[in-house]
Amino acid sequence: MTLLSNILRFLSGDAQADRVVPPTGFTARLTVFASAAMAFLAVFALAFSLATGRLADRWGDALAKSATIRISAPADQMDAQLLAVTEILATTPGVKEARPLGEDEQRALLEPWFGPDLPLDRLPIPRLVEVIEDDEGFDAAGLRARLAGEAPGAILDDHARWREPLVKAATRLRSLGLVAIVLITALAGVVITLAASAALSANEQVIRVLRLIGARDSYIAHAFVRRYTLRALGGSAVGTVLGALALFLLPSAGAEGGFLTGLGLQGWQWLWPLVIPPFAALVAFLATRQAALTTLQEKR
Amino acid sequence: MIELEQVAYGYGTGTLLSDVTMSLAQGSFHFLTGPSGAGKTTLMKLCYGELVAEQGSVALFGQNVRDMQRDDVAEIRRRIGVVHQDCQFLDHLSLAENIMLPLTVSGRALHDPSELQELLAWVGLQQQANAKPPELSGGERQRAALARAVIMSPDVILADEPTGNVDWDMSVRLLQLLVELNRMGKTVVIATHDMNLIRSAKSQVQARVLRISNHQVTAAGANL
Numbered sequence: 001m002t003l004l005s006n007i008l009r010f011l012s013g014d015a016q017a018d019r020v021v022p023p024t025g026f027t028a029r030l031t032v033f034a035s036a037a038m039a040f041l042a043v044f045a046l047a048f049s050l051a052t053g054r055l056a057d058r059w060g061d062a063l064a065k066s067a068t069i070r071i072s073a074p075a076d077q078m079d080a081q082l083l084a085v086t087e088i089l090a091t092t093p094g095v096k097e098a099r100p101l102g103e104d105e106q107r108a109l110l111e112p113w114f115g116p117d118l119p120l121d122r123l124p125i126p127r128l129v130e131v132i133e134d135d136e137g138f139d140a141a142g143l144r145a146r147l148a149g150e151a152p153g154a155i156l157d158d159h160a161r162w163r164e165p166l167v168k169a170a171t172r173l174r175s176l177g178l179v180a181i182v183l184i185t186a187l188a189g190v191v192i193t194l195a196a197s198a199a200l201s202a203n204e205q206v207i208r209v210l211r212l213i214g215a216r217d218s219y220i221a222h223a224f225v226r227r228y229t230l231r232a233l234g235g236s237a238v239g240t241v242l243g244a245l246a247l248f249l250l251p252s253a254g255a256e257g258g259f260l261t262g263l264g265l266q267g268w269q270w271l272w273p274l275v276i277p278p279f280a281a282l283v284a285f286l287a288t289r290q291a292a293l294t295t296l297q298e299k300r
Numbered sequence: 301m302i303e304l305e306q307v308a309y310g311y312g313t314g315t316l317l318s319d320v321t322m323s324l325a326q327g328s329f330h331f332l333t334g335p336s337g338a339g340k341t342t343l344m345k346l347c348y349g350e351l352v353a354e355q356g357s358v359a360l361f362g363q364n365v366r367d368m369q370r371d372d373v374a375e376i377r378r379r380i381g382v383v384h385q386d387c388q389f390l391d392h393l394s395l396a397e398n399i400m401l402p403l404t405v406s407g408r409a410l411h412d413p414s415e416l417q418e419l420l421a422w423v424g425l426q427q428q429a430n431a432k433p434p435e436l437s438g439g440e441r442q443r444a445a446l447a448r449a450v451i452m453s454p455d456v457i458l459a460d461e462p463t464g465n466v467d468w469d470m471s472v473r474l475l476q477l478l479v480e481l482n483r484m485g486k487t488v489v490i491a492t493h494d495m496n497l498i499r500s501a502k503s504q505v506q507a508r509v510l511r512i513s514n515h516q517v518t519a520a521g522a523n524l
Contacts, residue, residue, distance in 0.1 A: 020404070022392040209388045213448070214378035215405035216371050
């Protein structure tokens, strides 16, 4: 409650005290622009991080619970081997569901590469069996051994070979997104510190006068800090709105959509950008306060 | 109120003030004189805590400046009104806002808004209340600086060359204002090299003249 009342008191301010610091055009515009630009970038970094997180989860969850058995056999042995595989899977612990893909499904898989007129019945295409695991999962090594003995043309692909690097890549990308947010925050702090320091230097006369008439350091610092905090808050709010709008206008992810079309925020994730303006204001508050107190300490 | 004991101060390798011992009692009136560059402004700055003596001690209202925290110095400056030759205003504020500034920064307000009008009338600036400092003449700025210096009802007024940029009539008028403040019990110190101003004060106030020469401060009342 005390913190909230302090924040409200800080934001409402003292109109007379605010007027003590003259409006400084260049540093004001620099702070607002830098805050807006950083917030805009932060929205994208946030969306990138959340999207890669979703991707890692999706790949991890979906692929970890499924496997594929590919049967490559002469045409006259295909049905027998398919039957053998189906029987093996029916008696394998950990297999929740096993289903041979139909001709239409196989055609749909190959269509993006070979076009719609693919003569599937005349090509030696392997048959695919989709395997869904239960919560406990199956013993891949044991299943491979049984398949080798009873259906020599069947090869088990449990997706582990390419799932792991994909999940690892997505997880790394999520980390990079977070690093980008940290860097953007640090850069915002640096830019606002420089702007505040420039304003303090430009207002040396103001500080001298205020000192002369008995103003305390905290009063002088507060006048600068409040102004820069509010500028950062305003600038970052504009940047956040523009960033969110740009994300909103991205093409939606359809069935054919890849990673880029899934970059936008989803559901409750749209609340995350709301954190950016107050966070930017907090960074500006800390950066300006430190710059002001350091500058004032150097002068008696 | 202000006590200097064997104070020394210099810039770089040069000594400006050496072994300065002086005391400013409540209600006293002092002229501080000496040639340009003798150290009048430096001595004034030592008297309101902007500078700290390299040697010796400066006590303001019983507190040694060297031992003061920064907030203590700010508090002390609210009891010392300072008028500079170059005035030093905030140019983006009106004259009235500049005069009220000491109250603003200390979180106080006038008991009665008419007090500001009385103060402006006292320095003859009622018509200029809303003007910005750059729009004022040198004399008007000096009178405004004096009004700002007294609005907190300080115990001491330090005026550093207050008549340096104004004509003789305005110098006399400023002197009269400072004499009036002294009659109200304020301690007044005027740094000036204008001997005519000092002589003209003789008939109005019992003033003590302090002269800076050869880095030392000596009483020079008998030489007026």
